[in-house]
Amino acid sequence: MQACMASGWSFSAPVLVTLLVCLGVILLAHWVTRQRDFPGRDSFILLHLASLWWMVAAALEMTFLSADCKMFWASMAWPGIISTPTFWAVFLWQYVNSMRAPMARSSILGLSLVPLLVWGLALSNPGHGLFYGAGSAPVDASLGAPVRYEHGPLFYATAVYVYLFMAFCMGIVIRAAALSQGLHRGHYLAFVLVTAVPWVANIGYVAFGWTLFGFDPTPFSFAFTLVAFSWLIVGVRLFDLLPVARHLLLEALLDPVLVIDPRGRVIEANPAALKLAGLQSGWQGTELGQWPVFGADLQQLLQAHNGTEQDLPLTLTSAARYYEVRVRAIRRATRHGPTLLGHMLYIRDVTQRHLSELKLAEALALSEERLRTISSLHEQLREQALCDPLTGLYNRRYLDEFFERELARAQRENLPLALALIDLDHFKRLNDDCGHLVGDDVLKAVAQHLLDNLRSTDAVFRIGGEEFLLILPGVDPHEASERLQSICAQLAARDVATRGGDQRVTLSAGLAHWPEQGQALDELLQVADAALYQAKRDGRNRVCGLLADADLSHPSRQAALRGDSG
Numbered sequence: 001m002q003a004c005m006a007s008g009w010s011f012s013a014p015v016l017v018t019l020l021v022c023l024g025v026i027l028l029a030h031w032v033t034r035q036r037d038f039p040g041r042d043s044f045i046l047l048h049l050a051s052l053w054w055m056v057a058a059a060l061e062m063t064f065l066s067a068d069c070k071m072f073w074a075s076m077a078w079p080g081i082i083s084t085p086t087f088w089a090v091f092l093w094q095y096v097n098s099m100r101a102p103m104a105r106s107s108i109l110g111l112s113l114v115p116l117l118v119w120g121l122a123l124s125n126p127g128h129g130l131f132y133g134a135g136s137a138p139v140d141a142s143l144g145a146p147v148r149y150e151h152g153p154l155f156y157a158t159a160v161y162v163y164l165f166m167a168f169c170m171g172i173v174i175r176a177a178a179l180s181q182g183l184h185r186g187h188y189l190a191f192v193l194v195t196a197v198p199w200v201a202n203i204g205y206v207a208f209g210w211t212l213f214g215f216d217p218t219p220f221s222f223a224f225t226l227v228a229f230s231w232l233i234v235g236v237r238l239f240d241l242l243p244v245a246r247h248l249l250l251e252a253l254l255d256p257v258l259v260i261d262p263r264g265r266v267i268e269a270n271p272a273a274l275k276l277a278g279l280q281s282g283w284q285g286t287e288l289g290q291w292p293v294f295g296a297d298l299q300q301l302l303q304a305h306n307g308t309e310q311d312l313p314l315t316l317t318s319a320a321r322y323y324e325v326r327v328r329a330i331r332r333a334t335r336h337g338p339t340l341l342g343h344m345l346y347i348r349d350v351t352q353r354h355l356s357e358l359k360l361a362e363a364l365a366l367s368e369e370r371l372r373t374i375s376s377l378h379e380q381l382r383e384q385a386l387c388d389p390l391t392g393l394y395n396r397r398y399l400d401e402f403f404e405r406e407l408a409r410a411q412r413e414n415l416p417l418a419l420a421l422i423d424l425d426h427f428k429r430l431n432d433d434c435g436h437l438v439g440d441d442v443l444k445a446v447a448q449h450l451l452d453n454l455r456s457t458d459a460v461f462r463i464g465g466e467e468f469l470l471i472l473p474g475v476d477p478h479e480a481s482e483r484l485q486s487i488c489a490q491l492a493a494r495d496v497a498t499r500g501g502d503q504r505v506t507l508s509a510g511l512a513h514w515p516e517q518g519q520a521l522d523e524l525l526q527v528a529d530a531a532l533y534q535a536k537r538d539g540r541n542r543v544c545g546l547l548a549d550a551d552l553s554h555p556s557r558q559a560a561l562r563g564d565s566g
């Protein structure tokens, strides 16, 4: 060094530029050392130290005037020249894969072996001449003229090594840019540019003899790299914004989040997850099943729903809480298709919602029960409104509705319909002789007697004190008369049990027929009433119908049966 100083030196503008870039690199490396969450931080610092070494050696090569000194400093630059692409590649690999773990010392040493070897070979070049050829000499005779190097086989072997790393660097960032989108893609493309410029300069120098101030332009191109990095860091907050934002988001989440690797070990957990498990440290790498509070349940749940990406319900009986677990597979696109890196488990506390749902279900069941009671009461009320309380038979109120329905059916199906008005004989006398309560018992017994003689389609109504009405759908006059005669005769033939002892009662009935004797209920009732009157007049205990045989072929019956009665 002293010999070089003695042989003369000059401090030129290119040297100043190079030193300024060195200062910038030092500041940048210093800034990076203070960053907490910076993927590939160590390799980034090593990369800048290597380029700093290279630039300082290049500045000294430019500063000293003698050709020997220049060649010495050119040889001194080699550890930096080789280390720069080496750590570039490592940095890009770590950055792209978000690796934050510090680099192992053995890895740094391993990666430094080739730069040290090349350094030794370059320094020992005067002994073997395999790195720089004997033809290496100043470009002209002027004092301090740059040296033009004749490159030997070792130089080219070294160049191949360096270019392999360069190609690897380019491959990493181009692939990352192709696989990412939006802002991320922009960042990776910026990396491509930053990576490309120094190496274009270097290839230009080695292959085409490009020079800047008469020297290798590569170290000067780091000025561009410095500016580009400063812009990426300050302008778009490349290194701190995204990871920090993601980290903050995870930290701030109130819901527990876990990341597990394909072997089921927990490799990331946010504070909410640690709080739920009651853990503080030493949990990284623990099997999910070993996690306190929810690990075993969660693992069982995941095994039961292997491969599904849906919300799985998780009930922690021990903690009396309810969760919903969302499982998302984390995959990376590779040349051979997606590779599973692990799973992210997002655990949502849904206890409140679950309890509300339970309460709601209870309330719903209760109101359904009440609704059922109300409808049954409603039904009972309706029954009561339509039924006679003494006999349980339908009353007059239901008669209109029933008759209308049966009339429509008779018209639709071309079937006859018979009505029978029934009145107990001398009922007043029975009441007077035996009492009103005995009269009630007789009414109930007669009602039951009528019910016992009905078919499923018939209906019987109590329409007055001791007056009943039978409606017999599909029954023609002949059959109606026969059935009523039978009812009448059977009643007359038996005793009716009452609280005042057995009683004998008879009934009289008047028949009316649709459509021969009327179309509407009132008309038919009038006809039946007249027939009943006739039966009473004829001596009671009998059935009377006013329909003459000729009426059966009456045009009104034919028209009604055809359905054009209205």
Ligand SMILES: Nc1nc2c(ncn2[C@@H]2O[C@H](COP(=O)(O)OP(=O)(O)OP(=O)(O)O)[C@@H](O)[C@H]2O)c(=O)[nH]1
Binding pocket: 390, 423, 424, 425, 426, 427, 428, 429, 431, 435, 436, 437, 438, 439, 440, 443, 464, 465, 466, 536
């Ligand atoms: N026990 C009892 N009697 C009733 C009830 N409703 C009406 N009656 C009685 O039924 C009797 C009806 O008598 P009437 O209309 O004169 O007829 P009847 O004595 O049967 O004579 P005929 O019809 O001509 O044979 C009256 O005495 C009423 O008080 C009731 O719910 N219970």
